[in-house]
Amino acid sequence: xxxxxxxxxxxxxxxxxxxxxxxxxxxxxxxxxxxxxxxxxxxxxxxxxxxxxxxxxxxxxxxxxxxxxxxxxxxxxxxxxxxxxxxxxxxxxxxxxxxxxxxxxxxxxxxxxxxxxxxxxxxxxxxxxxxxxxxxxxxxxxxxxxxxxxxxxxxxxxxxxxxxxxxxxxxxxxxxxxxxxxxxxxxxxxxxxxxxxxxxxxxxxxxxxxxxxxx
Amino acid sequence: xxxxxxxxxxxxxxxxxxxxxxxxxxxxxxxxxxxxxxxxxxxxxxxxxxxxxxxxxxxxxxxxxxxxxxxxxxxxxxxxxxxxxxxxxxxxxxxxxxxxxxxxxxxxxxxxxxxxxxxxxxxxxxxxxxxxxxxxxxxxxxxxxxxxxxxxxxxxxxxxxxxxxxxxxxxxxxxxxxxxxxxxxxxxxxxxxxxxxxxxxxxxxxxxxxxxxxxxxxxxxxxxxxxxxxxxxxxxxxxxxxxxxxxxxxxxxxxxxxxx
Ligand SMILES: Nc1ncnc2c1ncn2[C@@H]1O[C@H](COP(=O)(O)OP(=O)(O)O)[C@@H](O)[C@H]1O
Ligand SMILES: [Mg+2]
Numbered sequence: 001x002x003x004x005x006x007x008x009x010x011x012x013x014x015x016x017x018x019x020x021x022x023x024x025x026x027x028x029x030x031x032x033x034x035x036x037x038x039x040x041x042x043x044x045x046x047x048x049x050x051x052x053x054x055x056x057x058x059x060x061x062x063x064x065x066x067x068x069x070x071x072x073x074x075x076x077x078x079x080x081x082x083x084x085x086x087x088x089x090x091x092x093x094x095x096x097x098x099x100x101x102x103x104x105x106x107x108x109x110x111x112x113x114x115x116x117x118x119x120x121x122x123x124x125x126x127x128x129x130x131x132x133x134x135x136x137x138x139x140x141x142x143x144x145x146x147x148x149x150x151x152x153x154x155x156x157x158x159x160x161x162x163x164x165x166x167x168x169x170x171x172x173x174x175x176x177x178x179x180x181x182x183x184x185x186x187x188x189x190x191x192x193x194x195x196x197x198x199x200x201x202x203x204x205x206x207x208x209x210x211x212x213x214x215x
Numbered sequence: 216x217x218x219x220x221x222x223x224x225x226x227x228x229x230x231x232x233x234x235x236x237x238x239x240x241x242x243x244x245x246x247x248x249x250x251x252x253x254x255x256x257x258x259x260x261x262x263x264x265x266x267x268x269x270x271x272x273x274x275x276x277x278x279x280x281x282x283x284x285x286x287x288x289x290x291x292x293x294x295x296x297x298x299x300x301x302x303x304x305x306x307x308x309x310x311x312x313x314x315x316x317x318x319x320x321x322x323x324x325x326x327x328x329x330x331x332x333x334x335x336x337x338x339x340x341x342x343x344x345x346x347x348x349x350x351x352x353x354x355x356x357x358x359x360x361x362x363x364x365x366x367x368x369x370x371x372x373x374x375x376x377x378x379x380x381x382x383x384x385x386x387x388x389x390x391x392x393x394x395x396x397x398x399x400x401x402x403x404x405x406x407x408x409x410x411x412x413x414x415x416x417x418x419x420x421x422x423x424x425x426x427x428x429x430x431x432x433x434x435x436x437x438x439x440x441x442x443x444x445x446x447x448x449x450x451x452x453x454x455x456x457x458x459x460x461x462x463x464x465x466x467x468x469x470x471x472x473x474x475x
Contacts (some may be wrong), residue, residue: 115311118267119380122305123325123387124297133324137315214369215314 007176007184014172015191017086018158021168022195025093025154032094033101040106051102058099064160066092071164089161093154100150108143109135141210148203152196159192216279218243218422219391224273225285226259226446233259234270235446241391241439244420248433250457251443252469257426260443261395264424265305266296277302277390304389308396310376312368318379319364322351322386329387347386354382358412374405378412385416392416394425410436430473434458442466 039051058066070092075081082088112135120130162171173185217240226234233256241247251257263270266283275283282299291299312321326347330336336343355364358378360371368376377397384392394413398406410432416423417436427433433440433454440457442450442465450463461467 113311115307115309116313119307119311119313120325121267122265122300122303123383124301125325125328126293126297129328133328134313141315213314213367 003181007181007187010172010175011169011184011188011191014167014169015188017161017166017168018155018191019195020086021089021093021158021161021166022155024090025097025158026151028090028094029097029101032098033105036098036102037105037109040102041109055099055102058096059103063092063096063157064163066096067160067164070095085165086161088164089166093157097150097154101147104143104146104150105139107146108139111142112138138215144203144207144210148199148207151203152199155195155199156192159188217241217276218245218278220274220276220279221264222274222276224260224263224275225271226256226263226268227271233446234263237273237443237446237448239441239448239451241422241424243422245422245438246417246436247424247439247441248437248454249424249426249441249443250428250430250433250469251426252472255443256446257443258395261305261393261424261426265303265393266300267305301387302390304384304387304392306377306380306384306392306394306397308399310368310373310380310400312376312380312383314368317365317367318355318360318371318382319348319351321368321379322354322383323347325383326351326386351382351386354385355379357385357415358382359408372405373401374408377401377409381409381412381416391422391424394423394427396426396428398427398429428473430458430470442469444469 036051036055039047040055042048042051067089071082071085071088082091116134116138117130120134125133159168159170161168162174165171169188169191170185173188176182176184219241221237221239224234224237225232237256237260239247249257249260259268262268263273264275270283270285272285273283274281274285277299282302313324316324327344330343330347333343352361352364355361358381360375360378360382363371363375363379368379371379377400381397397413398409401409406429410429413423413425414432414436425433425436435454437454439451440454441448442457442461442463444465450457450461450466456462457466458470461470
């Protein structure tokens with residue numbers, strides 16, 4: 001009984017890190033992704049080129065590698081080592097997910113028919129008004145399913161933080177494994193399952209809410 | 216003074232010369248119908264006049280005021296673009312209603328956003344919005360859709376959607392209302408309800424430019440008919456002249472094909 005409460009306290013403590021990584025990444029990567037989208041859709045060629053290359057690099061390399069790069073590169077190159085491992089994790093995650101989100105947004109924006117922009121323009125709306133009052137909502141509706149997938153992937157990716165020493169849930173469980181106790185490791189799955197279950201329900205609800213119109 | 220004067224409009228896409236010098240004038244309250252086979256440049260002309268495309272050459276005057284000059288390379292300010300855009304309204308072949316808004320919201324969206332620029336907006340917001348909504352409901356009533364004002368576009372038939380889009384264009388009270396084949400995307404049994412609305416606008420002496428293939432409709436709604444071919448106006452005049460006694464071979468060929 002004592003063992004059980006010790007294990008669960010440790011796992012809950014570890015999962016707190018997973019949750020922090022999840023929420024911080026989400027809150028920062030969602031808007032940052034939009035900025036990258038504007039960059040990669042810009043008519044200003046250098047900006048477009050830089051954004052696209054950035055997205056290519058981030059999506060073309062493992063997140064695990066990016067974690068190491070963010071942790072070590074500032075110290076090696078600029079001689080300003082990252083003090084907190086958690087900061088490194090957050091930087092890597094935010095950049096990585098912003099790149100993925102930006103591609104989802106771009107797909108969504110490009111799927112909106114040209115006629116929507118033109119109708120807004122002909123009615124005398126300014127470009128920002130067309131984007132925020134006409135297009136954005138339609139984009140949100142279209143990207144919600146893909147965002148749901150990506151965000152659920154994020155939940156599970158948070159456990160990668162352990163490879164640079166952040167004591168998230170799986171790292172906590174591994175300590176018990178070393179003591180010959182395997183079930184704590186397996187039971188971490190329940191945490192992820194519960195979290196993803198809640199998110200699935202949430203996204204299902206949002207999709208249903210936005211289903212009041214077709215198109 | 217003419218309400219609209221279009222002067223030597225040229226437009227190319229790459230090497231394709233689509234408009235090669237279009238000239239015409241319109242008087243207030245006039246209905247101008249543009250005929251012409253597919254690919255003759257009718258849509259491009261309407262898009263140039265509504266600033267969805269920038270003409271390569273030519274001038275546009277509204278009420279004698281120069282609002283577009285291709286030779287003036289200075290970029291117009293946002294306020295100027297906005298102002299010249301508001302002279303004109305455009306009804307698209309494919310309606311282009313905003314799917315996330317109800318019929319009423321489609322009509323009120325632009326006027327409400329525009330109202331925010333009024334000096335007295337903060338003070339009179341409620342009254343201004345109230346006025347805009349009343350006006351929009353009246354417009355939807357005019358097109359016979361007052362009882363559908365809370366429906367979303369996906370819940371309306373094509374004919375109903377096009378009627379909402381006419382009300383939406385009217386809500387900005389444009390000096391000239393343009394229609395680009397407003398019934399071409401509709402099932403034949405739905406064209407009548409849309410044409411009826413346009414006829415009633417003509418009866419109220421709304422100044423309109425209509426691209427259509429509905430010859431009988433053109434004959435009885437138009438004050439003047441323009442026939443376009445290969446990016447130029449080949450022939451223009453009263454409906455009975457152009458439709459019944461066309462002078463040009465190309466016009467005759469077009470009308471013959473249409474009546475078959
Ligand atoms: N954005 C564009 N890019 C290239 N060619 C175009 C474009 N828009 C129209 N065209 C060409 O211009 C010609 C006239 O088109 P359009 O104005 O749509 O004619 P209409 O409306 O009379 O059928 C066509 O040959 C069409 O292929
Ligand atoms: Mg056309």
